[in-house]
Amino acid sequence: MTDFSACALVLAAGKGTRMYSDKPKVLRTLLGEPMLHYVYSALDTVFEDKIYTVVGFGAEHVEAAFPDYKSGFVLQKEQLGTGHALQTAWSSVQESGCEYCFIINGDTPLVNKVTVLDFLDAAVKDKTDLSFLTITPDEENQFGRVIRDKDLKVKAIVEAKDYDESVYGPPSGEVNAGIYCLKVSAIDGLLSRLNNENKSGEYYITDLVDLAVESEMNVTAVNCGNSIDLMGINTPYELSKAESALRFKIVDDLLRQGVVVHNCECAAVGPKAEIAPGAEITGPCEIFGKSVISSGCLVESNVFMRDAFIAEGAVIHSFSHIEKSEVGVGCSVGPYGRLRPGAVLEEGSKVGNFVEVKKSRLGKGVKASHLTYLGDSEIGAGTNVGAGTITCNYDGKNKFKTIIGENVFIGSNTAIVAPVEVGAGALIGAGSTITKKIGENELAVARGKQVNIRRHTEKS
Structure with missing residues (x-):
């Protein structure tokens, strides 16, 4: 691992309405363990005690399920989007004194330590201000669409609800995996510029990409192809498919x-x-x-x-x-x-x-x-x-x-x-x-x- 300091921020505040459950989505289980357990397992040896988790819906249940991470929980009282979650936790990120902040959704249980390390090393080696992982799944579903220019440089991420083909052209099939590496000093000035002028009325982390590009920062996206390991889970169907993949790997x-x-x-x-x-x-x-x-x-x-x-x-x-x-x-x-x-x-x-x-x-x-x-x-x-x-x-x-x-x-x-x-x-x-x-x-x-x-x- 390259010599640098980094903390991790896990986004786990959402209810997950498409899971049709009264419990927080990150507590839904695969092979008997909550999906958040798998995310922590991938992060523990990389970030040790510098792991922060944004909780909201059912926060008390998430904290009770993971008492070892109690000092790193940050409460998002209102769930106003991923960008708002980052704003809520940003003071903890700054207090950590780390140069970089790795961000991952708590509903990504198949992610592994090797992917995390390789991504961090590449982002730091390339001196990026903002880097994120992308995938090209068989179905784009509700993933944010990645926009690149003719030279394949990243221009923006547009949420599925806001994607207009007349403006952006046909989708390329490349979508956002929801895993980011942010240089803390570079992103600090962009967070206050996030707005909720979109169809969902939420603040998106993805809008940081557009802001960073406008500010002529070094923004990169690493395409990981059709990697199931980076797929987030939003429905019972996706949960079952991920559990099957995990079961096969363990056996x-x-x-x-x-x-x-x-x-x-x-x-x-x-x-x-x-x-x-x-x-x-x-x-x-x-x-x-x-x-x-x-x-x-x-x-x-x-x-x-x-x-x-x-x-x-x-x-x-x-x-x-x-x-x-x-x-x-x-x-x-x-x-x-x-x-x-x-x-x-x-x-x-x-x-x-x-x-x-x-x-x-x-x-x-x-x-x-x-x-x-x-x-x-x-x-x-x-x-x-x-x-x-x-x-x-x-x-x-x-x-x-x-x-x-x-x-x-x-x-x-x-x-x-x-x-x-x-x-x-x-x-x-x-x-x-x-x-x-x-x-x-x-x-x-x-x-x-x-x-x-x-x-x-x-x-x-």
Whole structure:
């Protein structure tokens, strides 16, 4: 990177009416993460702590989603256009003491660090006062049209609503990507000259191009062709297309690193997830958040994970759901297993068909194979939990804990009413409702005595 100082300004104040959502557009997600996350990821290592974000609609939600950037948020109380957003944040830009200001829309999630660095380096090397990136997409949509003279020098950017072919001629197909590099000292005197004399009644950053050209400044535009990486997102359709492109890139990288991905066209892996070479996953599946899948793991189809840790050699069978949980070495989950936040499975334990575990630790080799709910529990190594067992942890007001020792055998259809302790080596008879402590190596049977009564029928 050329030796110069630069800050970044992210424009994230708009509502995004064409997204048909009550949440800020930049919080709409791709592969489980807000689109603004991807923009920050491209900027973090380049600009470090000199990243400023203009927020407006739903500002409190954007700030809450990204607390690490709190000191860099600038509130645009009225959303009067991109030019007004720049004016609102300009004092922060000046106070940064940086020579250059890089500007990007918060709805450009496919942008990458290399593009940012190359653009900055080129702008500084060419000693530009104002530089911006352009693209030539298949459809021009609502992008601003780039106007060049016969020598291909930039003259202006005209917003789509204001473009008049009788004045500017047929569109060239080159449009503004909404990414700029401004020399702070040069642009300082132009900001006050922006006006809102256009069909939208807004102040546009794009008008700075015309003003800079009039002032005989060095203005350049870098055409990046039909680059999907620079496309902004304005509609659900565009969001879906961008997510597909991102999904393909992430899965392709995993394949090249040595991860086996069956039915890879249907595997969705988030940008924060880590899957080690030697792991094997099968689509359709969704692996989001800070999930970690270790080498030697097998993840079958139709599995959903978020913030899960899966240790070496574990097997996650089909249709399982794992969230904020840990699965130890050689464990087995599912099919149709559900691990809710706080579930921890130690080495070799098994959670089988239609078993739900929440905020519980299963010791080494514990087996809960069928139709069971284990909540707020500690279960010792070697314990076998019979089908239909329930730890009754909630009394309508409070949650209570169940503690079960090692090598306990729990018969089918048992209800353990917390708080209660079961000693090591104990045996609980099937169909029992346990409400009192069971000592070590004791047999507990808590059920009504069977009574057989002759039925009365028409024949009797």
